[in-house]
Amino acid sequence: MKTTGVIGIGDMGSGLAKNLIANGFTVTGIDLKPERCDAFVGLGGTLAKDAAEVGRAAQAIFVMVMTGDEAKSVLLGPDGAVAQMQPGGAILLSATVRPREAREIGAAMEGSGIHLIDTPVSGGFPGAQGGTLTMMAAAPDAVLDEFAPVMEAVSANIHRVGTKSGDGQTVKACLQSLIGAQFSATFEAAALAAKAGVSGQVLLDVFATSSAGCGVVNNALEKIVDRQFEGSGSHINTMHKDLTISMGLGEELGVPLHTAASAMQIFHAGKSKYPNGDNWVCTRVIEEIVGAELHRKGAT
Structure with a gap:
């Protein structure tokens, strides 16, 4: 697995992208702010025009937006990333949202063939940029095993805190x-x-x-x-x-x-x-x- 995506490439998301690229992953990303997009391209990332394009390009996508509503907007519906991904891919919900919002996203993704890893992070800007984040990952063990290399590229500590959407949050x-x-x-x-x-x-x-x-x-x-x-x-x-x-x-x-x-x-x-x-x-x-x-x- 070498194709990844990052939706939201600000202070935290840019660090995710930086470390994914450093570990040999191809990264497609998107952000609403032009200056962030320019910096992302400077890192070696491929800029997408929307979340759907990130979905078509990536097998694993980190979502680092501010709110649960924003996460739903970029992930769900016909123009969201999930609908465009190939079966077997994964969304890594690394943004901090309400637990019930993570559960709602998980329920909406049922039957899509796409896994949801509910994995908020801790470590702030230094941890994101340095690749030393702590991840609170919730998904079935088989899913976490499969996508471990992607998570290890951005994190120094991966804690398996549950198996259900919302457990990480x-x-x-x-x-x-x-x-x-x-x-x-x-x-x-x-x-x-x-x-x-x-x-x-x-x-x-x-x-x-x-x-x-x-x-x-x-x-x-x-x-x-x-x-x-x-x-x-x-x-x-x-x-x-x-x-x-x-x-x-x-x-x-x-x-x-x-x-x-x-x-x-x-x-x-x-x-x-x-x-x-x-x-x-x-x-x-x-x-x-x-x-x-x-x-x-x-x-x-």
Whole structure:
């Protein structure tokens, strides 16, 4: 199997395409933004005119769009990718959508002869570009075995989390409730340190070598102290959307998510004030309330 596709070649999808190409796969892709399409061609990809053309060209297609509705639009119906694929191919739903939306897509694909691998990812922009993503893959074992080479081209960790559509998205919703809480606690701690006059470098050194240090916390704090609030590949819209999914699942299942709810409100404030910012821009909202900023060389 050497023909693959990527629908949605932005920050995450471009990384998928880059690593598929590096591993010898032919990649056909599409995106709504011309600059992304140009960059994709520069990587060595073949640009398609629509999702149907991606379907005709590829045996395995990653879908890295923003919402479940967008995924349905590019996959289903006579003009979607699924209808144009040869039997035996697979859709890898790597976008983060609601679990019920993944189940709906799986149900709509029944009888098509095309497999659905529900496999949202974690690792963000660095993981996508570096080919080190964690995948939460749900499909029958035989399907996962067959398409393992495609997944291994973009991922360092492939977890088989279930066999049904929606299983992968459910695990991702649980994960994002935790990551959202880690982010928001980091933002608050950064503002607390700024108000107390602690330098960003001191805080980063301590956090990174403490029991609280981890990839999520360390990366967020580094972006904060360097004041890198835009263009880091982690747009606030994505995490805001993911927390909405986590909260929706909690409501559906009757599970209280107190900490995730607080994180949701912090991200909502950040998105409202700085709609073009990345995740860490939420810190600026808190800093503005307390009247202090955290910089690498000192608080101001």
